[in-house]
Amino acid sequence: MSKAVVMAGWDDVPHLDDQAKLEMLDSTPPHLIDSRSKGIPGLGSGAVYPIQEKEVMFSPFEIPTWFRRAYGLDVGWNFTACVFGAYDVDTDVLYVYDGYKREKAEAAIHASAIKARYPKGFVLPGVIDPAANGRGQADGKQLIQLYRKEGLRVVEADNAREAGIEQVRGRLATGRLKIASHLSDLFDEYRIYRRDENGRVVKEHDHYMDALRYLVMTGIKIAKPVTSQQVKGGGGRNYFNN
Secondary structure: OOOOOOOHHHHOOOOOOHHHHHHHHOOOHHHHHHHHHHHHOOOOOEEOOOOHHHOOOOOOOOOOOOEEEEEEEEEOOOOEEEEEEEEEEEOEEEEEEEEEEOOOOOOHHHHHHOOOOOOOOOEEEEEOOOOOOOOOOOHHHHHHHHHOOOEEEEEEEEOOHHHHHHHHHHHHHHHEEEEEEHHHHHHHHHOOOOEEEOOOOOOOOOHHHHHHHHHHHHHHHOOOOOHHHHHHHOOOOOOHHH
């Protein structure tokens, strides 16, 4: 027997007029608006970050050289994910402008992909989960050294989960954390990042979310600007205009 899933929103229901939609909208919590109005499935007992995606997204623009850059790295054998951020000190806004995620690959492959995203002539500082471990890999400390040998300038991140979640949520809620609109894989994780019925964070499909937490908790502190001298003559890759 074949099965199909069809999503239907308020606009697909003929008997709902504009007034009825407004009334339902007023009584709907922010994190459930897309689920109820557009028929987008919501998983779990509660979104970890109940801020609508449209409030988080930003459109590409050129990164000023004085913005401080860094990346957060979550490593493991099943998946390794990295998020790249540019921090505007003047406005205290962190822009996540690029991402990388790949499954079942060696550290050398991940490191090469990360370095390919550096601005020309500039080595980005990064933060990595100190508890990094995975099936078939060395323990966290040894894995960090392995990535350093591959040329990544990484330091251990503060991986306190609940404290990190609070920092990320606070920035999202106040507009001080923005994510580039083209990072669809990251938003896929954002959409289903949730707590179970006991209030515990569901540890599934959360590699980008962990990398984001490391970037916010520790990456901002070590982020460095790309000076005009460092990119002179080549400019480097312009991530905001991909």
